[in-house]
């Protein structure tokens with residue numbers, strides 16, 4: 563029996579949801595290239611694709627979109643739970659707590675019989691969770707700053723409503739389209755740590771709100787989704803392109819990782835990083851402000867890392883360029899990982915549903931490396 567740290571390269575499931583070619587830098591959802599989806603699809607349509615395996619027809623999309631719109635509002639008592647959290651609570655921790663608490667408001671043991679026995683519950687809770695994610699993140703942004711949250715609207719798309727709830731203004735169509743593309747890019751990524759968490763928790767037939775809460779916890783770590791906030795902090799610390807080389811050299815000498823670099827599956831640049839870089843470049847072109855400076859610094863960090871880490875297959879991942887876009891859109895860095903979670907709720911729900919269709923509890927084994935038979939000594943006889 564061989565132990566493989568981090569289960570690198572070990573298949574944990576068979577799945578039809580997404581595919582990565584890590585050598586070529588390819589990512590597809592249900593067979594559709596991520597570049598095409600980011601350009602032409604919407605978050606609502608991509609979510610349906612991930613959940614059901616096909617691009618929907620106009621009526622199916624209209625119905626699903628309507629369900630999402632109808633499920634945006636959160637119950638008064640959920641808002642009360644949020645009100646009682648310290649305002650210093652990181653938005654990812656708020657999300658983990660509040661999504662877990664949804665299980666108290668939407669309980670069910672019926673679905674535990676298996677997917678085929680309660681499709682209606684599974685569909686309802688899927689919509690409820692995905693629709694609530696954006697609302698909760700936008701609400702908390704006001705609440706943690708001491709203001710009342712803004713109520714969601716039903717006449718807006720998912721991305722538009724998120725921007726409206728954050729800014730309290732009519733959402734700009736171009737910003738909403740950009741956010742839509744960002745949500746699509748973050749919606750799914752095979753068996754990453756948080757999706758694996760989803761599958762493990764789901765495999766015990768835990769309530770889906772607990773399942774997604776556990777996935778949020780997993781995504782929050784800086785080696786996973788939490789890296790996007792770390793990247794912008796790092797770029798600000800570096801300050802300008804000419805500081806990139808000494809900064810990276812020192813980090814590597816200190817055996818520290820460069821945030822937003824490296825990936826278990828990709829041994830070349832993450833295709834999502836290339837798309838996000840292009841979007842950032844287009845947005846900042848011709849500007850001479852601080853953020854363009856951060857972008858120039860990021861490009862230089864990438865260049866230095868390619869030279870110093872390229873031989874290890876370490877290149878920018880999805881978290882490297884996204885923060886620059888978020889900052890330009892006016893988002894606080896505390897929102898970066900929660901926005902990732904909002905998008906990824908689509909992928910998590912798709913994997914939860916796939917897991918239930920052919921469920922077997924996850925229960926790997928171990929190679930024991932502890933002591934042999936030990937003899938219990940009463941406390942007064944221990945040295």
Ligand SMILES: CC(=O)SCCNC(=O)CCNC(=O)[C@H](O)C(C)(C)COP(=O)(O)OP(=O)(O)OC[C@H]1O[C@@H](n2cnc3c(N)ncnc32)[C@H](O)[C@@H]1OP(=O)(O)O
Nearest residue numbers: 784785786787789819820821822823824825826874876879
């Ligand atoms: C949405 C996401 O989750 S994307 C990932 C976000 N996370 C980050 O950006 C954090 C920084 N990156 C990392 O810590 C890692 O690359 C991970 C966690 C993403 C992947 O980890 P693993 O697949 O276990 O990579 P592993 O540690 O085997 O890396 C291989 C080699 O590249 C090095 N390496 C990998 N990533 C980095 C990095 N960001 N900076 C410096 N060196 C790195 C490792 O030190 C290792 O070197 P060695 O062979 O000399 O020991």
Ligand SMILES: O=C([O-])CC(=O)C(=O)O
Nearest residue numbers: 750751753754755826880
């Ligand atoms: O696949 C991974 O390990 C991490 C990642 O990029 C993601 O979840 O989007």
